[in-house]
């Protein structure tokens with residue numbers, strides 16, 4: 001007979017939000033046997049961003065247990081033993097295929113059932129696959145995606161099998177940029193392909209992208225813009241060998257990496273909770289429309305206080321903070337107390353080769369480039385302000401020190417008025433460090 005287990009709290013998903021939620025439960029006090037994490041991954045929660053960075057280094061690569069949560073934010077590394085000591089059950093390699101919120105029951109692929117009093121949904125996102133659109137040949141070997149540690153292991157194995165080969169990276173977002181750099185560092189001949197006029201178009205301005213595209217070119221990465229991969233050929237072993245582009249060009253390839261976006265994993269809850277903007281709608285405490293059911297991390301659409309509208313955020317900083325907010329709210333509610341509203345300032349970052357950027361706030365309105373965005377400059381430091389309704393509401397900075405990054409965060413939060421946009425560009429980073 002399939003097993004049945006009951007927990008006071010269940011976290012569904014074993015990624016970043018799950019790890020930070022577990023740590024917060026530990027801080028707030030949880031009795032042995034009260035909390036379980038159910039994850040389809042085979043390892044305890046870890047810092048997912050490492051997979052596209054340190055995990056792919058040719059030397060001294062990051063490996064577990066080195067990057068379990070919560071090291072990414074400078075916190076304690078929660079090894080599997082930590083969960084055992086706290087009496088928190090890690091139910092790994094277990095995919096939940098059915099969630100019945102009315103009876104508070106989750107059912108796994110193997111038929112095991114788990115009941116709970118409080119559920120935290122932390123299922124994150126899945127990658128969009130080219131096979132989803134029926135792209136010809138997209139099922140060939142070595143056409144790879146990156147979301148979980150198993151995907152990263154497949155990529156590492158492919159890099160070893162196709163040593164010094166040719167790699168095509170489909171997509172010009174942060175995954176495409178970070179993976180192109182990783183493949184280049186591993187001595188691959190790398191070509192990036194994306195349809196937009198410049199990389200990271202959802203965040204970067206033309207001026208910001210000018211730097212990164214030039215910098216990548218100086219590292220020997222080829223960039224093909226304005227077209228998409230429309231098909232693939234494979235060799236007799238079924239391994240990808242050619243990428244066919246929509247504009248008629250063909251590229252030889254031993255490995256293809258696709259980073260064309262993700263989708264929040266909300267399917268298990270369709271029709272059971274209110275949704276908004278593609279995510280599970282929550283209040284400021286991350287409780288959904290169903291009492292006792294919380295959604296955290298990538299899947300949550302929450303009220304963004306700063307901008308007074310619901311938002312969904314697919315970034316690690318929010319995964320960590322939303323998890324902490326939800327657990328604090330759950331525990332406060334139990335003792336008849338309350339917690340402050342979630343007041344999140346959007347924060348994104350990325351790093352590759354020797355460059356690293358941070359962005360805070362909103363990227364809408366007029367833009368003002370400051371500093372030198374010449375890709376050939378020895379020590380790059382430049383940025384961009386976004387100005388809307390006479391106020392600075394977003395700031396991007398490449399090459400900032402810890403203090404400078406803190407200063408731009410402060411600006412994005414304070415939204416200082418700016419009378420003269422031209423003068424702002426001339427003042428540059430000094431404007432931020434004076435706030």
Ligand code: FAD
Pocket residue numbers: 012013014015016017018038039040041048049050051052094095096097122123124125146147148175265296297298299313314315316317319347348349350351
């Ligand atoms: P995840 O961390 O994805 O965790 C979801 C978990 O749920 C996984 O363990 C999954 O297996 C499990 N799960 C899903 N469905 C089920 C099911 N039905 N049953 C059981 N388990 C299930 N953000 C940044 O801000 N900066 C970065 O540099 C950055 N780099 C990234 C690099 C990569 C390669 C990736 C993939 C993401 C990166 N991100 C980055 C985004 C960031 O990692 C995510 O926003 C964050 O992980 C979201 O946390 P989460 O807990 O919501 O989801």
